[in-house]
Amino acid sequence: MSLMQFCEWLARTEWSIALHESLYMYPLVETTHVLSIMLFVGTVLFVDLRLVGWVFRDVPISEVTSRLLPWTVVGFVIMVTTGALLFYAIPVRTFTSVFFRVKVGMLVVAGINALLFHRRVQRDRSSWDRDPVPPRRIRLAGAVSLVSWTVVIVTGRMIAYNWFDCDNQPQTDFINWVAGCVVGG
């Protein structure tokens, strides 16, 4: 079964249709998804700002991360849960959305960046933990995170717009290729 077939199957399930057609449930899930930006990206932002040396300069980096990242995790769980529900409500259109695909790509970038950073931390944090402005590679990790979450938010919002939808032809071959649209010919 291809991913597309999986999405088509999801779209036919009873709960997907119910969520899609619900008067209050869908907006409620979406509002929760947006609100979790404040908790999730908000706390990530302050960790990143510390990493680039723009805030809390006299607080050790380990203190900022240990105090804020538990809240980031809470935000992440809410965000992923509501995000999965939003996808579940409209699977096929979302799967073939250019913006959704770019968003997922940036999520992967942000994830790999976070993973590399935490590996790095385990190796030599003590040497820069108290630096007001940490070394370049640490600042870079903060900057990559800032940029990737910015793109995630922007592209995430754009999923709502149908400019590049598969049923909104003609589109350039490139757009159809990125979106995975099957255009009859």
Place this chain on the structure above:
Amino acid sequence: MTLYDVFDRLELTFVGQTMADSIWLFPVVEAVHLLGLAGLGGAVLVVDLRLLGLAFPDREARYLLAESRPWFLGAIATLFATGIPLFLSEAVKCYWSQAFWVKMGALALALLFTWSVRNRRIRDSRELGVGRARLLGGSSIALWTTVAAAGRWIGFS
């Protein structure tokens, strides 16, 4: 001239019409509005989580407030700079939207509370009592959450 007439005129302003006529402008400005929301969330939460006793136990709320203040102000500036054009593009719709009025009310309360109660209390008192600190932090989070939720709800009406 009634309030409705004012809103009707606002929608006909240059900014309102330019926003309404463009396919791209509204979504892009809206996305930047969301980025502002992320900044606001972070700046508010680093202080409020401390007030609630849920983060930074070794730092004074006063220090956290001073450090996050430029980011709070930057976020508020971004939100206003994007929010006003968004409003102008659909002022009449907003006039009829309950969510819009809830948001405006909550926003006025949240700003008033932040500047004349929360921040003042944090700066003035040497040692903020635990109960009072929690009340301040909890109220702040509740107010800003209401603003954000009502704001999102404008789009559903």
